[in-house]
Amino acid sequence: MAVWGIGVAVYFVAITYRTSLGVAGLDAAERFHINASALSTFSLLQLLVYAGMQIPVGLLVDRLGPKKVLTLGVVLYTVGQFGFALSSSYGMALGSRALLGCGDAMTFISVLRLGSQWFPARRGPMIAQIAALVGMAGNLVSTLVLARFLHSFGWTPTFVASAAGGIVVLIVLLLFLKDRPEGFASPPPSAQHTGPGFVRRQIAESWREPGTRLGMWVHFTTQFPAMVFLLLWGLPFLVEAQGLSRGTAGELLTLVVLSNMAVGLIYGQVIARHHAARMPLALGTVLATALMWAIVLCWPGAHAPMGLLIVLCAVLGACGPASMIGFDFARPANPPERLGTASGIVNMGGFTASMTTLFAIGVLLDATGDNYRIAFASIFVVEALGVSQMLRLRRRAVRRERERLVVSRVEAVHVPA
Template identity: 85%
Template sequence: MAVWGIGVAVYFVAITYRTSLGVAGLDAADRFHINASALSTFSILQLLVYAGMQIPVGLMVDRLGAKKVLTVGVVLYTVGQFGFALSESYGLALGSRALLGCGDAMTFISVLRLGSRWFPARRGPLIAQIAALVGMAGNLISTLVLARLLHSFGWTQTFAVSAVGGIVVLIVLLLFLTDHPKGHEPPPAPAEHTGATFIRRQITDAWREPGTRLGMWVHFTTQFPAMVFLLLWGLPFLVEAQGLSRATAGELLTLVVLANMAVGLVYGQIIARHHAARTPLALGTVAVTAVLWALTLAWPGDHAPMALLIVLCVVLGACGPASMIGFDFARPANPPERQGTASGIVNMGGFTASMTTLLAVGILLDATGNNYRIAFASVFVLEALGVSQILRLRRRAVRRERERLVVSRVEAVHVPA
């Protein structure tokens, strides 16, 4: 448990760095003299690097183990955060966020692999939700601590001090983390598990599994509304479009994070006990999110009532736990030696959707003179696309999962004593 906790701490720091721009968006616009499209490029580039690294990282985790990949990730995201603190130009700041995104990309899949090595498979859904829950606590550091430090001490001091967290977890990681319990070492990878041919086969075999593709689309459809809100556009939307103070807006962002943590525990318990609840939970979360967004954007008058904004933020908090359901479709569809690759494919989904929406909102805000109602309507387009793919794949994935379960039970019966 303690070893796995080190990996989760690495992920916690990564989330803190990833979401730090969410409370500094308006400050970044002033510091680098940029418009909405240029501001969204920060997060788009960060997520582009993150999404693009998912399959390579999955392959690395399958081949090298979690500790080596996490070590490289911590070094990269810490250097990126320091670089962002010292950046005076827009170009240097972009490069720093790209480096941060690359390091961030190496954390969550590695933590999932640690969980599969240190806990029994039946606890997989709950362990994954707890990892995501603790990671989301990093968001609280951004909304509660970094926002206040930024106001009190300024840009450079705030981001530089936050980067010290990366150094601390790197030291702990190098000293204490191990890939698996003693005496439970996995068999060495065969010599042929290298080279381009093996990589292509690993990716192809994972993609052919309907459960992997369904997991990717579940992650795609559920994660991005909250990610876009927390990562960049939530604070400007609440301040500029809804007329709230930055302090009140920060409290609502904190509510999203707290709701995420509470719902994560509930979803994890439900799925661990009732596997059939996966699809209803995912689709139900998407439906409720869409309804609340529609009510907020279509509310007559200039501002939606505070009660509606509170409910919206609570519902957005369920998006993160719902996205974790995607991994629960991919996990039973793939053998242990392919878990990292399959998780990488799934994780690409939500971040691709987030990146697309961040770009769309930034472009539409500039094109419409900061009309947030039109800009945020882009959320519905991606939700509709994702739901159509979930409905198309769900029966095939469940049928394939049942077939694999039957085969595994037959093999277990015929294993010699």
């Protein structure tokens, strides 16, 4: 448990860095003298690198093991955060966020692989939700601590101080993290994956499984509404479109994080006990999110009432836990030696959707003179695409999962004593 906790701590710091721009978006616009489209490019580039790295990272985890991949990730995201702290130009800041995104991309899949090697398979859904919950605590640090430091001490001291956290977890990681428990039956990953065609074979076989593809679309559809809100556009929307103070807006962002943590525990328990609840929970979260956004954006008058914004933020908190369901479709569809690659494919989904929506909102804000109602309507288009793919793949994935379960039971019966 303690060893797995080190991996989760690495992910915690990564989330803190990833979401730091969410409370610094307005400050970044002033510091670098940029408009909404240029501001969205920060998060867009970061997520582009993150999404593009998912399959390579999954392959690396399968081949090298999580410790080496996590070590490289910590080095990259710490250097990126230091660079962002010291950036005096827009170009330098962009490069730093790209480096940060590259390091961030190496964390969550590695943590999932650690969990699969340190805990029994039946606890997989709960372990994944707990890892995501701790990661959201990193988001809480951004919305509560980083925002206050930014207001009190300014840009450079705040981001330099936060970057020091990466050095701490790197030291702990190097000293104490192990890929697997003593006596773990599986051979080292590097011994399992050799020979020509390894990369192509891993990707093709993972993608061939309907559960992998369904997991990707579940992640695509459920994660991005909250990600877009927390990563960049939530604070500007609440301050500029809803007329709230930055302090009140920060409290609502905190509510999203707290809701995420509470719902994550519930979803993890429900899925661990009732596997059939996966798809209803995912679709129900998408429906609730779309409904709340529709009410807020269509509300007559300039500003939605505070009670409605509170409910919106509470519902957005369910998006992160719902996105973890995608991994619960991919996990039983793939053998352990392919789990990193399959998880990388799934994780691409939500970040691709987030990247697309971040860009769309920035472009629409510039094109419409900061009309947030039109800009945020792009959420519905992305959700509709994702839901159509989820409905198309769900029966095929469930049927294939049942077939694999029957085969595994037959093999278990015929294993010699």
